[in-house]
Amino acid sequence: QPVALKHGAHRVGKRTDADMAKWRSYGLGQFIHWGLYSILEGKYNGKYYNGAAEWIRSWKEVPHAEYDSLYKQFNPENFNPTQWAKMAKQMGVKYVTFTTKHHDGFCLWPSQYTQYTVANSPYKKDIVKQVVDAYTKEGIDVYLYFSVMDWSHPDWRTDLKTKEDSVAFDRFKLFTKNQLTELLKMYPQTKGLWFDGTWDTSWKKSGAFSDSLEQHLKSLIPGLIIGSRLRADEFGNRHNDANGVLMGDYEQGWERKIPKTYADVHGNDWDCVMTIPENGWGYAEKWLGHWKTSYECIEMTTQCVSLGGNFVLNFGPKADGTFRPEEITVAKEMGDWMKVNNAAIYDCEYANCEKQDWGYFTKKQNDDKIYMVVFNVPINGSLKVKLPKNTSIGKASLLQAPSTVLSTEQLDYNASYIQLPKGMKPTSPFVIVIDTKQQSQVETEQK
């Protein structure tokens, strides 16, 4: 029996408008985390912080007053937003999500609601505007990351235990609404907002406010895209309301993890946001754990698109605005691959097939074309391909060499063998395009 909700989901199922269709077509995005934490580089007084570098203010070794005065040193002389946008263009990303304000509360735009902004740093200039303009000029859509949790604000509360807490948090909610309103008015090219820092009890108790805030923001920019991290319903449920319906235009639950099967995404639109190191979004001199290679990032991109989502890879520029060599390499190598194979990523969706030994299926939206993105070739050089029910392979060819038709043999009612050309020794992931035939066609031919 559904629960009557005033501040739960206002829509069941995916958005069907053109703005959301554009979001759904992206496939690959870039996240950028840049701020005062980039100055400390994940270390303090010669000791290395073993958490995410952008969380270093929460490390007991770092006095808050000292962290909060870092803005007096923020002066990225080498910041070149055009270079950032061109690197992103070459990488093949269709959208960027940029940190306007992270948990520390420092604003990379000249907010009129606080002094704790780039306007009062030696750099002075509006960084958000430069990023929005440069990426928009390159044809890359801009989304703004905004942390509700703000460690620098005296009225921030993690819970509302006393009357005083509630009075302070009411001021904080107004401050939040004012900052978001000014962001959308100052940067009207913004296509969406990526919220973070909304897991605390204070926000879970503010479901009605989060609902009215979302509606207010969407009234400023019709079509604005906001994920499931913003809202809570009136019972404190986040992401899914008390009836299990997603609140928001897409699911934002996949942070540094990827769904295994299509069932895991519950028919929602969704994004996966990912770090190149094992963890850590802001610049760190020493990256934590394993650093993903470009092929791993290409595989993650393909995995997300094959399950109907977008893959958003994070870059953490240094305090001076330059990128570290490892990130430049990943962007370049992913871009080289995307240049040849992007047909299997852009405007693609779930092909009604799960991952197989050789790799992933993607399907072109509004078209029957199916792509097989191959990461593992068996020693015998032939791929066993299980197809959706009543579907068989009409023709299989190489995306990068369409005249190379691959021989296919029916294996059983809905599986085939695809034989790779004898001399083919792939050294990087490649794409096979298959034109499918529906079973009814096949039966007719057999008669």
Ligand SMILES: C[C@@H]1N[C@@H](c2cn(-c3ccccc3)nn2)[C@H](O)[C@@H]1O
């Ligand atoms: C997109 C990423 N989200 C931020 C984050 C994640 N978390 C977090 C909080 C509680 C449990 C696990 C992770 N805290 N902050 C990271 O700092 C980065 O901005």
